[in-house]
Amino acid sequence: MDRKATAVWRGNLQNGKGEISTESGVLRNTPYSFSTRFGEASGANPDELIAAAHASCFTMALSGALAKKGYIADSLETSATVTVEKQGDGFAITSSKLRLRAQVPDIDRGTFESIANDAKANCPVSKALNLKISLDVDFHQSLHSTSASH
Incomplete structure (x- = not known):
C-alpha cells in the first residue's frame, strides 16, 4: 500500500x-x-499535517487494539500537538503530545491505559516519527455497555 x-x-x-x-x-x-x-496566516503547514496524521493514526490503532480485546469505544477523541523548535541554523520537530479523551464501557482505567500506551508505541505514524511522544489520557468509563463480550 x-x-x-x-x-x-x-x-x-x-x-x-x-x-x-x-x-x-x-x-x-x-x-x-x-x-x-x-506565522499566523491561514493555510496548511507540514507540522499540522504531521499532527493530523499522528492523531488519526493513533486513534485508529487504539480502536483496533481495543476491539482485539473485546472492547468498543463510545468515543475516542485525540488531539496531537507537534512542537517545532529552533536547533542550530534550522528547525526540528522535537515532540508530539497526544491528548486523548475516551469513553469506553466495561473496561478499567489500568487496562485501558495499557492498551492506549501500546497503541501509542505501535501505530505506524508513531513508529515513523523519531521524536519524543507523550500521551495524556482523560478516561471515562461509559455508563452503558455497547462493547462486545470479552
Whole structure:
C-alpha cells in the first residue's frame, strides 16, 4: 500500500508560496507558505499535517487494539500537538503530545491505559516519527455497555 502527496513551491523561502495535494483529493492545491508555518496566516503547514496524521493514526490503532480485546469505544477523541523548535541554523520537530479523551464501557482505567500506551508505541505514524511522544489520557468509563463480550 503506497500513499502519495505532492508539494509544489514557487519563490524563495520567506516570500514564496506552495501548494499541497494528496492522491485522494482531500487536499487539492492547498496553499502553504512561510507565514502559514511560522506565522499566523491561514493555510496548511507540514507540522499540522504531521499532527493530523499522528492523531488519526493513533486513534485508529487504539480502536483496533481495543476491539482485539473485546472492547468498543463510545468515543475516542485525540488531539496531537507537534512542537517545532529552533536547533542550530534550522528547525526540528522535537515532540508530539497526544491528548486523548475516551469513553469506553466495561473496561478499567489500568487496562485501558495499557492498551492506549501500546497503541501509542505501535501505530505506524508513531513508529515513523523519531521524536519524543507523550500521551495524556482523560478516561471515562461509559455508563452503558455497547462493547462486545470479552
